[in-house]
Amino acid sequence: MAGRRVTAAELRNQCSSGACWLLRGRKVYDVSSFVRLHPGGESLLLARAGTDIQGDLDGPPHRHSDNALRWLEQYYVGELEPEEPEQQNLRERVKQHTSTDSYSSTSGVQFKTFDPAKDLVNWEKPLLWQVGHLRENYDEWVHQPVDRPIRLFHSDFVEWCSKTSWYIVLAVWAPIVAYLTWYCLSELSRGQTRLFATFTTDYSIPVPVFFFFPLFFAGMMVWTLMEYGIHRYIFHMNPPASNYFLITLHFMLHGQHHKAPFDSSRLVFPPVPASFVIVPLYVILQMVLPPVVGLSLFVGGLFGYVVYDMMHYYLHYGSPKKGSYLAWLKSYHVRHHFEHQKTGFGITSTLWDRPFNTLIPEDAITDY
Structure with a gap:
């Protein structure tokens, strides 16, 4: 060189x-x-x-x-x-x-x-349409990180839509979390919400206002499981070397983040693609549970998602105090990027890495 x-x-x-x-x-x-x-x-x-x-x-x-x-x-x-x-x-x-x-x-x-x-790609051109041609070289290439920005699309507008700053996540979703929290508490305080009222009025169970908080917490826990599952089974799927489409999809969803882990414009999900997951979850919960109960679960999960995105950004760009839990979690996530890509799927915590046996072992500590 x-x-x-x-x-x-x-x-x-x-x-x-x-x-x-x-x-x-x-x-x-x-x-x-x-x-x-x-x-x-x-x-x-x-x-x-x-x-x-x-x-x-x-x-x-x-x-x-x-x-x-x-x-x-x-x-x-x-x-x-x-x-x-x-x-x-x-x-x-x-x-x-x-x-x-x-x-x-x-x-x-x-x-x-x-x-x-x-390198195996032309960095002067959008990468999304190139990576599928790497075939059997893709997995090794995508897990060798570089410190440079990535362009995915030819269209400037589409490229702009694929990026976002961390504060956009807060600006879009935090007011929604605050409003839905107020709405759920207001509705539950009326004392008219009951479980199983659709099937029978004799054995329906009233839902008191304080029940919002365990529902909210349960929604957060559901999100952490979704966070783990999406990261492990979708973001870290192993696309076949012969499948151009799946390699391209993998790179668009998560591979580009492993290739350029410090590209600040691609560390959090833009609101538009995030809504493709958030809105269907809202609809499902409204269909299967009493509206306010489903909404209480939903707002807890949405809050968990916002915490996840902010935590993910901080683990890449923050400077936590040495010896703190956040410093350990930052090291844990960096090890996932730089050596242990097949383990360490938890972002906000290692809660689900433990029972599913994907925890990065302490005796395999490897830093920068």
Whole structure:
């Protein structure tokens, strides 16, 4: 991969000016744009600015995955020039490697440094219509993440509809959740809602107003199960290599997120496609349950969905306090993206990963 010569003085000056340049052997990387997104926190990278991080990549405490090493190559700047005698302190931090063109992965497999020009797709054109032609190469390609935006469609309007900012989810669905909550509480407070009233009036059961809260919570729990099931069985379906349509569908639904996990415009669901799932659920609940009871379940599920989308965005772009549950959950989700794509399907929690035996094991911890 092309690069330039970097002097030790330039390396020191860049780090002194606030940039985060790192060494891997003599290779120099500018990860300044990634510091805020680093799963282990900003301080871990900033504290290592200007130093050789090969030992940190190999672990302990954390062994970085092959995909994490490929990810690093996107920030390659060039080669560090041989040090002058007076730069002994810097030289002691730099370890020579036997190869400057490729690195051994942690599993012993050799892979070349990142080179967009040699990728399997043309990044200058919409990807949605290209990925189906990758066939047997698709699964490996889509699970090698890159730090770049993705264009799916030729049409600017359709492309615009396929993206959204995180606050749009709140702006659209949060007022609906608030209104439906008020409406359900108001209707239940009248004392006219009864279960089984459709079949018999003698044995129908009144639904008191406080029953809204367990119904709301039950709706949230139903959503978490749906979240797990959709993520595992639809988003992570394994499309046959010979099926162009299913590969294209998989990439549109979720594959593009695994290919570019930090594309901020594709981290939450746009309201229009989300409504294709939300509206049918509303209709079904209204058909099978008393209207206010079904609506109470629905609003709990809708609230769970909003929490899910906000949590998902935060796990990619947030900086939770080290040692907190959110920091652990962020690491858990990053491991799902970078090494354990067949496990770790929970986003807001690991609630359903546990009983369905898809929990990423603690002894398989692998960070960036």
